[in-house]
Amino acid sequence: IAQQCVALRGQLRAAGYESEILALRVERRVAGQAQIFDASHIKREDGLLYHHSIGSDVTAFAARHPGPKCLIYHNVTPAEFFAPYRPGFAWMLETGRAQLPRLASCFPVSVGDSAFNAEELRTCGFHSPGVLPIIIDPAKWNFAPDAALMDQLQDGQTNLLFVGRIAPNKRQDQLVEAFARYRKLDPRARLILAGDGQDFDPYFQRVREQVARHDLRRQVHVTGQLDDAALLAYYRTAHLYWSFSEHEGFGAPLVEAMWFDVPVLAFGGTAVSETLGDAGALFDAEHDLERIAELAFALAHDTTNGRRAGALAAQAARRLRFLPANVADALQQIIIRMETTAHR
Known part of the structure; x- marks a missing residue:
């Protein structure tokens, strides 16, 4: 997820937007790329790209955010893979997956980073989820x-x-x-x-x-x-x-x-x-x-x-x-949809 956040931030800045990455925890190896999440730094009118996988304390804030927003789904590994080995982590995965249907009504715009992930969003009740592939820049x-x-x-x-x-x-x-x-x-x-x-x-x-x-x-x-x-x-x-x-x-x-x-x-x-x-x-x-x-x-x-x-x-x-250039159009379409739904 971290690499995609950095790539999308680069795309957004190149398009003229101000863009920052916020996270609850920032690992040392990416310390210069992100800021610690502080809800007070996000204005009501700010656009929000919320990256969802296992879920976190940021999830509830993103769901309540009144401004334009999009959920980007990176998939939750099915809990059954981990249940025989790490049942506590399996429970966290199951909880993260169970959040998806409850989030569907909170995000008028959503995408998966593959059609496989977008289909999972669709089955969880999200409206017309799109696809925003992972950017792989050589x-x-x-x-x-x-x-x-x-x-x-x-x-x-x-x-x-x-x-x-x-x-x-x-x-x-x-x-x-x-x-x-x-x-x-x-x-x-x-x-x-x-x-x-x-x-x-x-x-x-x-x-x-x-x-x-x-x-x-x-x-x-x-x-x-x-x-x-x-x-x-x-x-x-x-x-x-x-x-x-x-x-x-x-x-x-x-x-x-x-x-x-x-x-x-x-x-x-x-x-x-x-x-x-x-x-x-x-x-x-x-x-x-x-x-x-x-x-x-x-x-x-x-x-x-x-x-x-x-x-x-x-x-x-x-x-x-x-390539970044080939994903740029998909990102621009997401921004347009976010702006459109925010004004309804």
């Missing part, structure tokens, strides 16, 4: 990667990459299982799980236990939280982006991988197939892990008479859909 990567990490990763091994926090809906456990089969085809391969895991999290423990059971401690790298220079190094050296995630409201790393000409292989559920369009390679629940591993090997090593080249060409076309 210009954000115009800096040097971590040089030492680049050297480590360019050692002749195959780098298979997934980007995302360690979480049950991301299904890193299935990815590890598939990687164990992949290694039979490509013994000189490593799996990079570029994301943070918490030691107290039972699901993270499950993933680590699977890694140990397959004796893959040296081949599976869980990076923890990364700075941008390290993440850039992982993208630039990846041979394949591989995702088993079963629930995505959009899937920004899928598009980021496209910008680095990394072929994408992903489970095609929820919004993933929409984000990829006709680019990338998809699999479903009917595919067994051996077949998926074979497809991963074919894409990583281009053993299918140019399939990798064809995939990259399709990805090069698809990634343009999410």
Whole structure:
């Protein structure tokens, strides 16, 4: 959500609007990008773009705001993914999802960052929700990667990459299982799980236990939280982006991988197939892990008479859909709708 807030603020300022990001808590890594939320700083006539996911103390304020406003929905992960591992967090997710129908009458304008999310808003009673895709701007990567990490990763091994926090809906456990089969085809391969895991999290423990059971401690790298220079190094050296995630409201790393000409292989559920369009390679629940591993090997090593080249060409076309200029029109339409509904 943070990256989209920054991108939208840039679009709004470029269009001549004053725009600021307000949040209840601001992490250190984005400390210069946002201000701590203070209701007294928001005037009645101010336009409000409220980003909703799990919900927070800001939700009630946004619902009551009398000025022009729009709810931007980034999806709430279904609670059942977390219930076996973190029931308290599952309750928070369930509560956040339950808020949606009650918010429908408070926001005459709403959008999802995918048609998948917009449809969820529609089922919750929102009127004519639109779509405002996540902005993926390759210009954000115009800096040097971590040089030492680049050297480590360019050692002749195959780098298979997934980007995302360690979480049950991301299904890193299935990815590890598939990687164990992949290694039979490509013994000189490593799996990079570029994301943070918490030691107290039972699901993270499950993933680590699977890694140990397959004796893959040296081949599976869980990076923890990364700075941008390290993440850039992982993208630039990846041979394949591989995702088993079963629930995505959009899937920004899928598009980021496209910008680095990394072929994408992903489970095609929820919004993933929409984000990829006709680019990338998809699999479903009917595919067994051996077949998926074979497809991963074919894409990583281009053993299918140019399939990798064809995939990259399709990805090069698809990634343009999410450039700032191509999302600007959708944002402008939202502003027009906000102004129109505010004067009714």
